[in-house]
Amino acid sequence: MTAPFLLRGVDLAAFAVALVNRLHSGGVVVSASGPTGFVDALRRNWPRTRSQLYWVARLTLVNRVEDLAAFDAVFESVFADAVLGVDPPGLKQSMGTAAAVHPGVPGRASTLADGGLPWTTRPASVTAVDARTADIGIPDALPSRIVARADEPFERFDPDDLRLLGEWLEQAAAHWPRRRSQRRELHRHGKRVDLRETMKASRATGWETLRVARTRNREYPRRVVLVCDVSRSMQPYATIYLHLMRAAALRQNGIRPEVFAFSTSLTRLTAALSHRSPEVALAKANAKVTDRYGGTHLGRCVGELVSASHGNALRGAVVIIASDGWDSDPPDVLERALIRVRRRAQKLIWLNPRSAQPDFRPLAASMAAALPYCDVFMPAHSVTGLRELFAVLADQ
Secondary structure, three states, X not given: OOOOOOOOOOOHHHHHHHHHHHXXXXXXXXXXXXXXXXXXXXXXXXXXXXXXXXXXHHHHHOOOHHHHHHHHHHHHHHHOOOOOOOOHHHHHHHHOOOOOEOOOOOOOEOEOOOOOOEOOOOOOOOOOOOOOOOOOOOOOOOOHHHHOOOOOOHHHOOHHHHHHHHHHHHHOOOOOOEEEEEEEEEOXXXXXXXXXXXXXXXXXXXXXXXXXXXXXXXXXXXXXXXXXXXXXXXHHHHHHHHHHHHHHHOOOOOOOOEEEEEOOOEEEOHHHHOOOOHHHHHHHHHHHXXXXXXXXXXXXXXXXXXXXXXXXXXXXXXXEEEOOOOOOOOHHHHHHHHHHHHHHOOEEEEEOHHHHOOOOOOOOHHHHHHHHHOOEEEOOOOHHHHHHXXXXXXXX
């Protein structure tokens, strides 16, 4: 009797994509054509054993010798407990649980309950979730070589990788902060009953109240003010933070964020970074900041931000300062400026890429003076760090 085929009844495209995602999370670099070659190899030489499946995946998905150990670990974690290879009926018998069935499509299984590989194509209709509580993941638009380096600091990236990250930032699923006003709006999940709208709706049902109208407080976009240190000590991270500031300047949320850069003086970059072309926007920003990669007057520039005519933009805003804390001015200058910032701003977020180091200590006098006035202190030195920043902004 011939041996049963593996992957019988499995959607190969979904299977290949899910396996490649697991390999990415394990640190294996897979080329863009890897999933296509894997599916083509499966169709040409259908595996009968787990060993044959292993070699098909290894020969088509692994491109570097240093990734072999990581590939073996991921493959073992995925297929170690599979019964009959990875045949769906065998999986259901071994796990003792029935696969979920898509509504309206009998017999089409969904993703495994334990978060494993999807054994068949996912449904076309996905249940909508609240965007404010949804997990912010790395988009698939990022190349695999960057996804595999999600925890590496930006100082190890070359200019081409930083450009790709800039394009990702413009499309990232970050939800800018919002503020709750005293005005109210109709909402089905509101907690307060609107008697006027309820009675108005009852006119169509013979004055019988069949639908209760509810309201909630209306939310408006909260202004975000980004201030980036472009001195010499921040040179490895200044480019990616400029990309982040450009993504903020392009955000269409009703209120345009204010963007500034400083080294020895403060420069407003909101208009320059609002250009549609990334290359033109960064070129204009670099040309406008004439003192970049020089000294640092952190306290003086923050004080100028509060004292200038655009200081009113800080009222009720979320202020993000990206700096390593090195300052040529005395620490009390920065402390007095931050006291004025906290009186106006709703929240102060400080991004210090040096804080990602395990032995980091706020030894710089200005950084130590600024910490008591920071609501959030984080590194944001990598792709994972930027995801954490987006999560913090979404919770505002």
